[in-house]
Amino acid sequence: MAPIRVAVVGMGKIAHDQHLPAIAGNPAFTLAATVSRSDSTVDGVPHFRTLQDLLDHGPDVDAVALCTPPQVRYDLARLALDKGLHVFLEKPPGATVAEVDALAAQAGARGVTLFASWHSRHAAGVAPAKAWLAGRRITGVNVIWREDVRVWHPGQDWIWQPGGLGVFDPGINALSIITHILPDPFFLTEAVLDVPENRAAPIAADLHFRDARGTPIHMDLDWRQTGPQSWDIAVETDGGTLQLSQGGAVLALPGETLRNADEEYPGLYARFAELIAQGQSDADARPLTLVADAFLRGTRRTTDAFFD
CATH class of the missing domain: 3.40.50.720 (NAD(P)-binding Rossmann-like Domain)
Structure with a gap:
């Protein structure tokens, strides 16, 4: 062919x-x-x-x-x-x-x-994480996705404009992972979006979701982190805690840690x-739908001006 x-x-x-x-x-x-x-x-x-x-x-x-x-x-x-x-x-x-x-x-x-x-769904740890979670009872999820916007998006004004998503540009990567690995659909219950006074899109966000079983899912997004970057997901289950780190590249399960080559x-x-x-x-537009829901339902809080 x-x-x-x-x-x-x-x-x-x-x-x-x-x-x-x-x-x-x-x-x-x-x-x-x-x-x-x-x-x-x-x-x-x-x-x-x-x-x-x-x-x-x-x-x-x-x-x-x-x-x-x-x-x-x-x-x-x-x-x-x-x-x-x-x-x-x-x-x-x-x-x-x-x-x-x-x-x-x-x-x-x-x-x-x-x-x-x-x-991010093709990060090395994501497929085995999805397989491990299948059939387990999930009791809570915590996502910390913090990075330095000046490192990853220098001078990219479009990302601060309407439709550019702001901190949800990296945050949607985390949403793409958890919508893929969690067995049940979930939805937003509340959110706070921190928007610089000179920008249209948020620089940080604190979000709470739950699924139909009432399982709490928390997400902490921030574009102001310097030094080591944090792209971490922890899923609490009846079989122990699953940890995805480095954006999904490293998977830690009870008793073992898996690390493979970057194949995204x-x-x-x-x-x-x-x-x-x-x-x-x-x-699949589920990650984008959840971001749209955050803009729809979230409380906007004005924060300090951001200059690149």
Whole structure:
């Protein structure tokens, strides 16, 4: 079978650091083109300033990976789907839940694949964590997701604008893990969002959820942490405590600790190829729905101005 010809749209840090190596390492794909308004190009690969330019004048492609900010992703995805292309959405899959639902319906009507990617679900410890939790009674969950925004998102003003999610940009990674590994659905009961006085999106958030059994789930998000970063999930069960740390890369179970190689983006592209081969889509919007609920129900608290 010929490789899937994929174009990467949006040539920022995540495209260079993760997408391009994952595509190069998967024989199911070949990098056919790049698209960006910047001059960030790849040697020997055709480059276009817009997706429309690529579609009008470029080589044939079978799929696009959209790595742009979420606020502009819907129109790009709709254009690609309308042309019969498979679409890989970097996380979060859109600026609103309704956008993702509309794209999923369009992909279904066109008979092409829409993949809402959640890279943290492919961290090494996540699949064994899900298997270990199956059938166990969960009594509580605590998530601490704290990092330094100046390290991970320097100068990225879009992330502070409406639709950019603020601290939920990393926080949604934790939500993507716990919506995947916990056996029961859960929902928000209360939230406090700390919003800098000069920004539109929160820099920190304290959230409480519960599932239908009443199990409490607490999440502490903060973008002001310096020094060591905290990406930790603890799940209390009748069989002991499960700990996921380093964003899901390390799993500690009672009596053992598992650590494997980082396979997040290679895993995403393996999944994308599988979906295309099967003629299916995977557009799970549950993590984004929970973020939307936090904005809907959360109390906004003004905090000190933030300057990058």
